[in-house]
Amino acid sequence: MANVRNIGISAHIDSGKTTLTERILFYTGRIKAIHDVRGRDGVGAKMDSMELEREKGITIQSAATFCSWGDAHVNIIDTPGHVDFTIEVERALRVLDGAVLVLCGVSGVQSQSLTVDRQMKRYGVPRLAFINKLDRVGSSPRKVIADLRNQLKLNAAAVQVPIGLEAAHDGVVDVIRGVAYYFRGEKGEMVEEAPVPEDLKAAAAAARQELVERVADVDEEVAELFICEEDVPKDLLKRAIRRQTIAQKFVPVFMGSAYKNRGVQPLLDGVVDYLPSPAEVPNFALDTAADEARVALSCDPDKPTVALAFKLEECKFGQLTYMRVYQGRIERGHFLHNLKTGKKIKVPRLVRMHSNEMEEVTSAGAGDVVAMFGVDCASMDTFTDGTTQLAMSSMFVPEPVMSLAIKPDAGPKSQASFAKALQRFTKEDPTLRVHTDVNSKEIIISGMGELHLDVYVERLKREYAVECQVGRPSVNYRETISRRADFNHLHKKQTGGSGQYARVIGYIEPLEEGAVNAAGEPITFEFVNDVIGTNIPPEYIPSCGKGFADGTNKGGMIGAQVQGMRVVLTDGQAHAVDSSDLAFRTAAAAALRGAMKDAGPAVLEPIMALEVTAPAEFQGTIVSGLNKRMGLIQSAGMNDDGSSTVVRADVPLSQMFGYSTDLRSSTQGKGEFAMEYKEHLPVTRDVQERLVKEYQTSRDDANKK
Known part of the structure; x- marks a missing residue:
């Protein structure tokens, strides 16, 4: 167990994650040849097995593999970098014990780097940092380390110094051991160890001193020697780095160029030396038999089995279920119990x-990542051996921000394949939602962005031979309130026999900005029961809560979901015969809709955090283009050598359709951008009036039909 490592490789798009994984597999002997990510040689990277991934040169689905490095067994998950597929990163980090955060040596910390860092912190995942692409013009590891400290607030320090940068990059110096590594051979497979070059001895000594200072800030053993101005032995320093990396108080920074085959083998040594084994990571389950009390799991194959299904995938043999075993053992032919379905x-x-x-x-023990065939379950289902009621907590699933109207071509075969495909896709990907619009009767798919939805439309065509007609993308607006409003609603219905009777009294008010639940996750709706006495019998209170939640599903302005609201129930009235769960649920929903009209309702739109990178001469063009799209510029600056510019802005998603085409044409194809959902903010008055009018018109047209 001490020699097992479960790691994920995560980064901003185009930072070199898949290229790095390809080299790791080659140097560990898992593959016999290195292939290009974009598949120009007709093969493509091993971890990008989907045809679409090889065509586009991006990772769409996370892919798992395993390899051996020395005595260590390493399970690896290569994750996508594009924000549209962030759920793949989320699910991987939920089950892994450590991670490698890959950073571009030129661009440093980028928008998706911030998202990945948040995800690692959310699940308490220790990480190493790898500064990649040091062979590129403008690379600056010092700037990247400063970004790690300033933007990600990480206590990071280099454990290596590069031997040359840009075209002169030829290897790295290990500042702990005081040796230089050169990577020789056709594919850099031969690691040559040599003394530190004379011109780098001062830089290596300074880097080691800075490393000791940073570790001393969080480790008492090193701090004691540092204060006494004594030399810190390399073995003691390595043990301290490992302790504080696992405790998430320190991030060791490695360097190299995966594409040029430099720095990968020392990074693998770092994975083994500094990242935890499964037994060193505290994992907790919820005991469903004891009111979901937290229970610490033991990485012991002889204890009752607890495993989590974290990813589903369809293949020619049926559903493939990826499992992380936290405790106990799974064996072929043995029985497991699905806690969710029983x-x-x-x-x-x-x-x-x-x-x-x-x-x-034939079997997998605690700490392993494996896959099972032919098991019907959902993502994040917990499996046990039947002797325990311990359930693993789920993962955070972001809300979709963009929607498409989609219609399959005519024909019963197409309809059946279309329904089967959507059922599979939504089961595999929790961020993909499908529903039928009640007014237009159109099938609407919702996801994390244009690319996310385009990929699924393309997969419908390729994997299921279903051609689809696609409507213009639409934005997932929300509704909210701006002030308090009271309600006193009576629901009374008598049609012969027992009727319906329920009165609910209370008020609604806006939620405080940044409100979170006990788990620290943002909340968009809260129900508070302040009823004193039994005017509303206690057994009907849950029905009131469900009714208020029903009322938030569709607001009165544009029919969008309501968020940012607290409902407080203070009093009510029941009837001895005619009151029921249904009556109170109906009364609560109607009371909420009525109160919202007096609570200053407003329409919210999704705002995206956008990051544009392009040659420096196009900065003015980029800024003016974003201004036309109602973007609020947050920062615009040059990299160290002045060759490229990075513009960060907050832009309404409704203004971002077609931006990729505009950016390419205005930057001669040299600009690139990434964006992620940031928050929902109120739209301007004229936009709100237009949206309300459009909604009323479409509703009237639907009623006429």
């Missing part, structure tokens, strides 16, 4: 994944 299933087949290839195994 079903008992027999494990038909167990495999270890190597991208899209499989290797049969």
Whole structure:
């Protein structure tokens, strides 16, 4: 167990994650040749097994593999960098014990780097940082480390110094051991150890001193020697770095160029030396038999089994379920219990994944990441051996921000394939939502962005031979309130026999900005029961809560979901015969809709955090283009050598359609951008009036039909 490492490789798009994974697999002997990510040689990177991934040169689905480095067994998940597929990063970090945060040596910390860092902190994942692309013009590891400290607020320090930068990059110096590494051979497979070059001895000594200072800030053993101005032995320093990395108080920074085959082998040494084994990571489950009390799990294969299904994938053999075993053991032919459904299933087949290839195994113990075939379950279902009621907590799932109207071509075969595909896609990807619009009767798919939805439309065509007609993308607006409003609503209905009677009294008010629940996650709706006495019998209070929640599903202005609201129930009235759960649920929903009209309702739109990178001469063009799209510029600056500019802005999502085409044309194809959802903010008055008018018109047209 001490030699097992479960790691994820995460970063901003185009930072070199998949290229790095390809080198790791080559140097550990898992693959026999290195191939280009974009598949120009007709093969493509091992971890990008989907045809779409090789065409676009991006990772769309996270892919799992395993390899050996020395005595260590390393399970790796390569994750997407594009924000549209952030759920893949989320689910990977939920189950992994450590991570490698890859950063571009030129661009440093970028928008998706911030998102990945938040996800790592959310799940308490220790990480190493790897500054990649040091062979590129403008690379500056010092700037990247400053970004780690200033933007991500990490206690980071270099454990290596590069030997040359840009075209002169030839290796790295290990400042702990005081040796230089050169990477020789056709593919950099031969690591040559040599003394530190004379011109780098001062820089290596300064880097080691800075490393000791940073570790001393968080480690008492090193601090004691540092204060006494004594030398810190390398073995003691490595142990301290490992302790504080696992405690998430320190981030060691490695360097190199994956594409040029430099720095990868020392990074693998760092994964083994500094990232935790499964036994060193505290994992907790919720005991459903004891009011969901937290219970510490033991990474012991002989204890009751607890495993989490974290990813689903369809393949020619049926559903492939990726599992992380936290406690106990899974064996082929044995039985498991799905805690969510209560079903008992027999494990038909167990495999270890190597991208899209499989290797049969007969059993998997605590700490392993494996996959099962032929098991019908949902993502984030917990499996046990039936002797325990421990359930693993789920992951954070962001709300979709963009929608498309989609219609399959005519024909019963297309309709059946279309329904089957959407059922599979929504089961695999929690950020993809499908519903039918009640007014237009159109099928609406919602996701994290244009690329996210485009990929699923393309997969419908390729994997299910379903051609689709696609409507213009629409934005997922929300509604909210701006002031308090009281309600006193009576629901009374008598149609012969027992009727319906319920009165609810209380008020609604805006939620405080940044309101979070006990788990620290943002909340958009809160129900508070302030009823004193039994005017509303206690058994009807949950029905009132459900009714108020029903009322938030569709606001009165544009029919959008309501958020940012607290409902406080203070009093009510019941009837001995005619009151029921349904009556109070109906009364609560109607009371909420009525009160919202007096609470200053407003329409909210999604605001995206946008980051544009382009050659410096296009900065003015980019800024003016964003101003036309109602963007609020947050920062605009040059990199160290003045060759490129990075513009960060907050832009309404409704203004971002077609931006990729505009950016390419205005920067001669040299500009690139990434954006992620930031928050919902009120729209301007004229936009609100237009949206309300459009909604009323569409509703009237639907009623006429």
